[in-house]
Amino acid sequence: EPEVTQTPSHQVTQMGQEVILRCVPISNHLYFYWYRQILGQKVEFLVSFYNNEISEKSEIFDDQFSVERPDGSNFTLKIRSTKLEDSAMYFCASSGTGMSYGYTFGSGTRLTVV
Amino acid sequence: AQSVTQLGSHVSVSEGALVLLRCNYSSSVPPYLFWYVQYPNQGLQLLLKYTTGATLVKGINGFEAEFKKSETSFHLTKPSAHMSDAAEYFCAVSESGGFKTIFGAGTRLFVKA
Numbered sequence: 001e002p003e004v005t006q007t008p009s010h011q012v013t014q015m016g017q018e019v020i021l022r023c024v025p026i027s028n029h030l031y032f033y034w035y036r037q038i039l040g041q042k043v044e045f046l047v048s049f050y051n052n053e054i055s056e057k058s059e060i061f062d063d064q065f066s067v068e069r070p071d072g073s074n075f076t077l078k079i080r081s082t083k084l085e086d087s088a089m090y091f092c093a094s095s096g097t098g099m100s101y102g103y104t105f106g107s108g109t110r111l112t113v114v
Numbered sequence: 115a116q117s118v119t120q121l122g123s124h125v126s127v128s129e130g131a132l133v134l135l136r137c138n139y140s141s142s143v144p145p146y147l148f149w150y151v152q153y154p155n156q157g158l159q160l161l162l163k164y165t166t167g168a169t170l171v172k173g174i175n176g177f178e179a180e181f182k183k184s185e186t187s188f189h190l191t192k193p194s195a196h197m198s199d200a201a202e203y204f205c206a207v208s209e210s211g212g213f214k215t216i217f218g219a220g221t222r223l224f225v226k227a
Contacts, residue, residue: 004157033214043158043204043217056213091157099208100146100165103215105157 002026006092006106013082013113021077021109023092031095032075033103034067036060036088043091049075082113116141116207118218126224133177133192135221137205140186147188148206148215149179158204164188175199200225 005024013019025032034046047057047067054067064080075094079086089110093103121136139145146165150158162173169181175198179190188205202222208215 031213035217042219045214045216048213050213058214093158099210099212099215100163102148102160102163103150103158105150105159107155107157 002104004092004094004104004106006090006109008109009107010110011112013111015084015113016081019079019082019111021079021090021092021111023075023077023106024073025075025092025094026096026104027073029094029096029104031055031098031101032067032069033093033095034077035091035093035105037091037108038088046077079111082111084113087111087113116145116209116212116216118205118207118216120205120218120221122221123219124222124224126226127195128226129197130194133190133195133199133223135190135203135205135223137179137188137190137218138186139188139205139207141207141209143209143211146208146210146215147179147181148208149173149177149188149190150204150206150217151175152202152204152220154201161190161203195223195225197225197227199223 007022032049037043048055066078089108091108092106095101117140119138148163149161164181172178202220205218
């Protein structure tokens with residue numbers, strides 16, 4: 001069964017450093033998403049991406065965040081200057097044909113900012 | 115704007131007992147509704163979804179959910195719990211024409227032997 005692949009599975013970074021979280025969505029999917037889950041809290045929407053541009057973003061997704069689909073397979077989330085409160089599990093997801101399809105999630109990247 | 119409320123952050127049942135996880139939603143347009151399951155250290159996996167048509171939907175692992183528009187509910191049930199059902203369950207809502215899905219806070223299901 002097709003999978004969404006995320007790398008790395010764990011990342012530890014110093015406060016103020018830049019991190020790039022990588023995702024390979026399912027190859028024929030058109031919609032891509034990033035969510036985060038702070039330990040013990042709910043799964044929060046960050047951003048959706050379709051047709052090579054951001055289609056919607058949350059208030060969490062401020063100027064320190066950016067997304068990119070640099071080639072036909074990868075989908076990345078960059079956090080420019082990490083803060084302690086960015087520590088969370090970050091999930092990438094993809095969807096075939098929009099909102100009624102449901103998402104396929106990756107296994108997540110656990111980001112720890114120290 | 116859409117929102118989701120899951121009643122009960124923790125639910126504990128005995129093996130073989132009925133599982134009932136409650137979800138209420140708010141949406142300004144006819145919603146798409148989903149249940150996802152998350153096992154420890156894994157991503158979320160789609161259990162089932164309601165888009166249109168039959169209001170009782172069946173999913174994987176013997177779970178089903180019923181869309182009740184009058185009650186704005188989408189409760190998840192399973193007639194007989196199994197130890198392997200122990201996990202966190204998330205109800206979610208999205209809207210046609212939108213670009214995001216909103217998740218509830220999750221309900222952790224414990225299954226006692």
